[in-house]
Amino acid sequence: MVARKSLKGDYCPSARALDVIGDWWSLMIVRDAFDGMTRFSEFQKSLGIARNILAERLRTLVERGILVAVPTAEGRARMEYRLTAMGKDLFPVMVALRQFGERHLFAPQEPRSRLVDRAAGRPLRLDITAEDGRAIGPDEAVIEKVPEAG
Amino acid sequence: MVARKSLKGDYCPSARALDVIGDWWSLMIVRDAFDGMTRFSEFQKSLGIARNILAERLRTLVERGILVAVPTAEGRARMEYRLTAMGKDLFPVMVALRQFGERHLFAPQEPRSRLVDRAAGRPLRLDITAEDGRAIGPDEAVIEKVPEAG
């Protein structure tokens, strides 16, 4: 078997998430969708992705419930691709990636974009906390096997 | 040019982040590293990845500053791969992916693992907030071009 390995059977939630949106283009498409893009040509122009690959990615993102394809009013052949509720739940993933990128992948003086609170125009915070509100870093976190609910 | 497109030049921080850790295996390796794995054979066994690909991925993760390769005490040829500070900053990305996976990619009765607070043994929370503490969803967030400093 030479096919790309699937992580679908894996019991790690991150692995399954990556199986759904973990290829080179899917998350970029989702990013653009968060940014308001809906049309094939918008994605294509924004990403510079090959059109056959874009078509394929849009198809699988729809299949997997991240996007919906709605026929536009204009002609029934045209489609608009919009984030589903499930797709919008990828927001924290996008924010986490952005924060990492902003922190480590830009030179100090380099122009950049950032995600801000629409109301205040101020950068967002992303916090991982325990139930009591303490901030939790990698060393305070443990992966725990949840026993099967009977 | 047929080479896989690089997003390095892109001014979106998420794009750059994906350029560094956005392929099928890198984030899984990082996940295992968060889980305490350090050895080639541990990663290989855990992921079922082809060894040449694992070797290549470890090399580039080291190159990019996500992992460090430290020779083990035993023999100088053996390496231990550990997360750098930069690598540890991927923690929120991992948590966000896990949360998405837990929420959408498991059947209700299915056995699973989850990330908990080591002290309390309780699931973690991931919050995106404005500076004043309000929770921010995708619709309250805007991408803003930061004008060049200087």
Added chain:
DNA sequence: TGACATTGGTTTCATCATAGAACCAAAAAC
């Protein structure tokens, strides 16, 4: 000391996925 297994890879090769370009149909613009 010698035989065998284990670790940590590298090399080779067949196949799959991707990029790029050409092509095409339907609608829209003129």
Added chain:
DNA sequence: GTTTTTGGTTCTATGATGAAACCAATGTCA
């Protein structure tokens, strides 16, 4: 009614991947 734009599909060459074989350096055991 001709041209342009949109939204793709098809085709082909090349890069990336998975599997397996190979190898060197240690470690294990008798």
